[in-house]
Every structure is written in structure tokens, then in C-alpha cells.
Amino acid sequence: xxxxxxxxxxxxxxxxxxLEQQLKLSDEGVSRLAExxxxxxxxxxxxxxxxxxxxxxxxxxxxxxxxxxxxSGSGFSPRECLTATEDAYDELxxxxxxxxxxxxxxxxxxxxxxxxxxxxxxxxxxxxxxxxRAANGIRLQDDCLLFLDVDPNLTVKSSVPFAAGxxxxxxxxxxxxxxxxxxxxxKALLKAxxxxxxxxxxxxxxxxxxLQASRAEITRLNNQLAELQSSRAAYETSLENLYxxxxxxxxxxxxALRRLFHG
Numbered sequence: 001x002x003x004x005x006x007x008x009x010x011x012x013x014x015x016x017x018x019l020e021q022q023l024k025l026s027d028e029g030v031s032r033l034a035e036x037x038x039x040x041x042x043x044x045x046x047x048x049x050x051x052x053x054x055x056x057x058x059x060x061x062x063x064x065x066x067x068x069x070x071x072s073g074s075g076f077s078p079r080e081c082l083t084a085t086e087d088a089y090d091e092l093x094x095x096x097x098x099x100x101x102x103x104x105x106x107x108x109x110x111x112x113x114x115x116x117x118x119x120x121x122x123x124x125x126x127x128x129x130x131x132x133r134a135a136n137g138i139r140l141q142d143d144c145l146l147f148l149d150v151d152p153n154l155t156v157k158s159s160v161p162f163a164a165g166x167x168x169x170x171x172x173x174x175x176x177x178x179x180x181x182x183x184x185x186x187k188a189l190l191k192a193x194x195x196x197x198x199x200x201x202x203x204x205x206x207x208x209x210x211l212q213a214s215r216a217e218i219t220r221l222n223n224q225l226a227e228l229q230s231s232r233a234a235y236e237t238s239l240e241n242l243y244x245x246x247x248x249x250x251x252x253x254x255x256a257l258r259r260l261f262h263g
Contacts, residue, residue: 062115063114063115063116063176063178064089064091064114064115064116064174064176065083065084065085065086065088065089065098065114066083066084066088066089066096066098066111066112066113066114066170066174067081067082067083067084067111067112068081068082068100068109068110068111068112069081069109069110069111069112070082070102070103070104070106070108070109070110070162071106071107071108071109071110072104072105072106072107073107076108076110082100082101082103084096084098084100085098089174093173094173094174094175095171095172095173095174096113096170096171096172096173096174097169097170097171098169098170098171099167099168099169100167100168100169100170101165101166101167102162102163102164102165102166102167103164104164105161105162105163105164106162107162108155108156108162109155109156109158109162110135110153110154110155110156111132111153111154111156111170112151112152112153112154113147113152113154113172113174114152114174114176115150115151116150116152116176116177116178117147117148117149117150117152117176117177117178118147118152118174118175118176118177119144119145119146119147119174119175119177120137120144120145120147120152120172120173120174120175121143121144121145121172121173121175122143122171122172122173123143123145123154123170123171123172124170124171124172125168125169125170126168126169126170127166127168129158129159129160130156130157130158130168131156131157131158132154132155132156132157132170133154133155133157134147134152134153134154134155135153135154135155136149136151136152136153137152137153137154138193138197146193148177148193148194148197
């Protein structure tokens with residue numbers, strides 16, 4: 001007859017409670033990490049207003065005109081490039097409007113909004129099958145991209161092949177940061193933005209690693225908790241069967257006498 005069953009059941013219940021507490025603490029840790037990610041993104045967003053208040057000096061047309069690079073099989077190169085006409089960029093309003101027609105079939109397309117570090121806003125493309133994605137820029141918000149380095153790139157994604165004759169228009173506002181990038185306070189601001197970008201990327205990677213580790217730990221604890229709950233259920237079933245057994249009922253007078261003499 002096993003007199004340790006109640007004690008083992010109590011230990012199992014205590015262990016299950018401990019594991020549930022650990023799960024709660026892990027969930028709280030994941031929430032704090034997610035909040036830190038949001039804080040870093042908010043730090044980048046706060047600089048958008050400052051950038052919008054500064055206008056750049058007039059740049060040469062060659063550096064402010066959009067270019068469409070098309071890869072016909074040998075990679076992107078200056079030999080396979082379409083450059084918009086000079087009237088595509090309005091220096092007063094900073095508005096860009098250009099139309100491109102592919103001269104040949106292409107495997108991939110890349111749009112360079114200009115050759116200078118810049119801020120691009122209100123970006124749109126006329127063909128709904130095409131989508132522009134920043135390859136080396138920072139998305140400050142849905143309609144604003146910041147490129148801290150020269151030669152900003154936008155990758156063109158498509159749901160259809162890039163066939164010869166494909167024609168589409170792109171429009172956006174283009175704010176070069178050349179002077180702003182080399183003078184104070186713009187130089188310090190962009191340096192701080194770049195530092196925040198690098199820090200945010202590093203911390204994002206750290207957060208992702210910690211989230212993965214936390215999820216793995218939560219999975220392990222859940223499995224362990226399930227095992228303990230299964231053990232607890234088995235103990236409870238065993239205990240219930242013991243209480244219902246004939247031997248337990250037959251020995252009831254002996255247990256009563258024992259309690260009487262040891263009570």
C-alpha cells in the first residue's frame with residue numbers, strides 16, 4: 001500500500017504552479033522586448049518633422065533625375081538604364097513625374113529616385129501590378145522614405161513578367177539632403193539618425209533572438225506543464241481508485257484505531 005501518493009500529488013501541484021508562474025514571467029519579458037522595439041521606431045519617427053523643415057539647394061539635373069535600371073540577363077549596369085528627361089523634376093515643388101517604357105524583356109527592375117541622399121515622399125506607381133520597395137532606405141512612415149547614403153535604390157516587384165513594352169509612370173516628392181548632409185545641424189542630425197538606425201537594427205536582432213529563446217522556453221515549459229498535469233491526473237485517478245478499493249475499505253477500522261492511538 002502506497003502511503004506517499006498524497007505527498008507526491010501535492011508536490012506535482014506545487015511544481016505545476018511554479019511552472020505557470022514561470023510562463024507568466026516569460027510572457028511579461030516578451031512584452032517588454034516588444035515595447036522596446038516600438039520605442040526605437042518612435043525615435044526614428046520624431047526626426048521626420050525636422051527633416052521636412054529643411055530644403056536643399058538646387059542640385060545638378062543629372063543627380064536629381066530618376067533612373068530605371070533593367071536586368072536583361074547580365075545584372076544591372078549603366079548600359080541598361082533609362083533616365084527621365086530634365087523636366088521630370090520640379091525644383092520648386094520637389095515633385096517628380098516620369099514615364100518609363102521597357103525596351104526589352106527584363107529579369108529585374110530597379111528604380112533610383114536620384115543619386116543623392118534624400119527623403120522621398122508620396123511615392124506611387126501607375127501600374128497596380130507593380131510595387132516599389134526601398135532597398136537601402138529607412139521607412140519613416142507609410143508615405144516617407146529616408147535614404148542616408150548616395151545612390152538610393154527602390155526594387156520593383158511585380159506579379160507579371162517584365163516584358164518588352166511594359167509602360168508605367170512613377171510620381172513622388174524628392175528632397176535631396178546634400179547640403180543638409182554636410183552642414184550643421186543637419187550633419188549631426190543625420191549622423192544621429194544613422195546611429196539610431198544601426199542601433200535599432202542591432203537591438204531588433206537581439207530582440208528577435210531573445211523572442212525565439214523565450215518562445216522555445218515557453219514551449220519547453222508548456223510541455224513540462226502538460227507532463228505534470230498528466231502525472232497529476234494519473235495520481236488523482238490512482239488515489240481515487242485506492243479510496244474505492246476493497247482493501248482501503250477493509251483497512252478503514254485499522255486506520256481509525258491508529259488515529260485514535262496516535263491522535
